[in-house]
Amino acid sequence: MFNLPDDEILPLSKEHVFWTWSAQAKVNPIAVKKAKGVYFWDIDDKKYLDFNSMTMCVNIGHGNEKVIKAMQEQAAELPYAAPGMTTKVRALASKAVAEITPNKALSKVLFTLGGADANENAIKLARGYTKKHKILTRYRSYHGASAGAMAATGDPRRVAWEPNLMSGVVHFLDPYRYRSTFHRTNPNISEEDFTRDYLNHLEEIILYEGPDSIAAILIETVTGTNGIIIPPSGYMQGVRQLCDKYNILMICDEVMSGFGRTGKMFAIEHWNVIPDMLTMAKGLTSAYAPLGAVALKPEIASAFDEHAFESGLTYTSHPISLAAAIANIEVMKEEKIVEHASKMGNVLRRMLTDLGEAHPSIGEVRNIGLFGIIEVVKNRETKEPMAPWNSSSPEMNALKKYCADHGLFLYTHWHTILIIPPLIITEEELKEGMDILDRALEITDKAVK
Ligand SMILES: Cc1ncc(COP(=O)(O)O)c(C=O)c1O
Structure with missing residues (x-):
């Protein structure tokens, strides 16, 4: 061409x-x-x-013909529609995503262009819903390269841009058994006690920061780039309990761990936990087109029933990307x-x-x-x-x-x-x-x- x-x-x-x-x-x-x-x-x-x-x-995998064809047909039919409009693919893609969330519980879907802006929007939703400000995230994390997602990121990619990032993020430690700070002299600690130590650490930080100021805990369900850190048994359930105890939203970043990567559609299913929001990108279209999403509980969405969610993207719900997502999810199921x-x-x-x-x-x-x-x-x-x-x-x-x-x-x-x-x-x-x-x-x- x-x-x-x-x-x-x-x-x-x-x-x-x-x-x-x-x-x-x-x-x-x-x-x-x-x-x-x-x-x-x-x-x-x-x-x-x-x-x-x-x-x-x-x-x-590369070169999947079903996904390519879906994009081609969508490009020929309607390559773009304004954010305030809806389309066949917007209706179908939001349903397809809602239905694969844990227990189908996250039934509202906001489409973004990738992972960073999915996390940015999840943070905005959490702040708007809870009327609280702080976001807790972990040191060994990456949440994206835009200013808010970079502030949420724990790893050195954040440090390079400080101090001009979004305020209000506090970091905590990951339950990283191989290099556990707390257990250098006690490496054979039981998994139960190991989990408990890291949940105690998190609870201590919640108390120091003040639960009434914390909107959300945002974590990669399984840490990706920073070490494939698989949560020990009971950890995710423990984070959920702390969120419930202190009225904090739980956001799982599954940009990398989602869409089958861990052997479940979303990694959080390994621990039977339902987060309040789940962010995704990458495997959502298997990268055939750029797309991210925030799936959220309907009660969070309805907090914006009477006043606007003051945010948006020209390319939200881009029809070609949504066609790719629908076909990609179908391929995942069929194959x-x-x-x-x-x-x-x-x-x-x-x-x-x-x-x-x-x-x-x-x-x-x-x-x-x-x-x-x-x-x-x-x-x-x-x-x-x-x-x-x-x-x-x-x-x-x-x-x-x-x-x-x-x-x-x-x-x-x-x-x-x-x-x-x-x-x-x-x-x-x-x-x-x-x-x-x-x-x-x-x-x-x-x-x-
Ligand atoms: C866990 C996680 N969150 C967010 C992002 C950011 O996604 P994007 O590069 O699409 O903005 C990434 C990208 O690697 C990621 O791995």
Whole structure:
């Protein structure tokens, strides 16, 4: 459709593109040309196995024809309608999302353009509904790059922009067992006591901050980039109880953990908890088109029955994105993708465990469904990470380069390797990637003290 020789894509991009999350002079992007299933190809026809679902978002895999066709037909029929109007796809997509929320309890849906503005809107809704101001979030979290979502973010991406962010966010600690601050001298503490310590910590912060000033607790149900931190048993129920006790809303950010990633449609279903709001994006359309959403309880929505919710987006409920979402959810159901992710999660667990036993530079492996992580360490006893906090290291860079050179696309975060493939991946494809990783880890093994 558009004419540009392949060998001009990179130079032209380097001339005109301003890159995010990157030092402009240091970017070296893959010029990607096509993608299908769990693979994509660059302009030199080099094939990559996608172990990160691009940006942890292509949940149903690349090149799904049903979703593409739905978008094409919607583009031909009606590519856009104003936010105050409604369309067939707006009616159907909001119903489709409401019906997959836990117990179908979050029956109102506000569509956004992505994850950050889903969280921003959830915060606004919480503040408007409770008439309270503060938002509690965790240190090991990422909630998006706009000013409010960045303020909510706990990780160093927030620190880079301080102090000019949204006020009123207070952070607390994540129940991160492998590197638990409270249990360095007592690492074998029972799961029950571990959970209790972290809930006590949260309750203490609620009391210090004043429950009457706290609108919501916003948490990634399973922490994504910052460590695939799987809540210990009882933790999510405990957060729910604290929210109820102190009249605080519970918002689960499932931008990364939602849409089958953990082997359930939403991760919170693992703990039978119903949050007051749930934010989503990425897997909502499997990234075929930009879309985010806040699903909320009807009683929160009705607090705005008589006065306006003073917020909006020109592209809310964009029909092409909604067509993608409806088709994507249908594909997930028809092809039993969530069930498959759960099954493949067990396969991934076995493979990760084997890898952990084989490599001295692996400190711990964790996964829930197809949401996996390897903690790469210099020393298993001290747990010294293979790269420092918020940084990289020659060993981690070399490991990543080895994988890329051998056609495995994955995401490393400081000293960790994330394994987040499209949910349609087969056992053979998983093994193909894990075999490359197995050889790559020999690089970090050499740095073990
Ligand atoms: C948990 C979580 N929340 C929010 C976001 C922000 O989403 P977006 O980049 O679509 O704004 C992300 C993105 O990675 C995320 O992982």
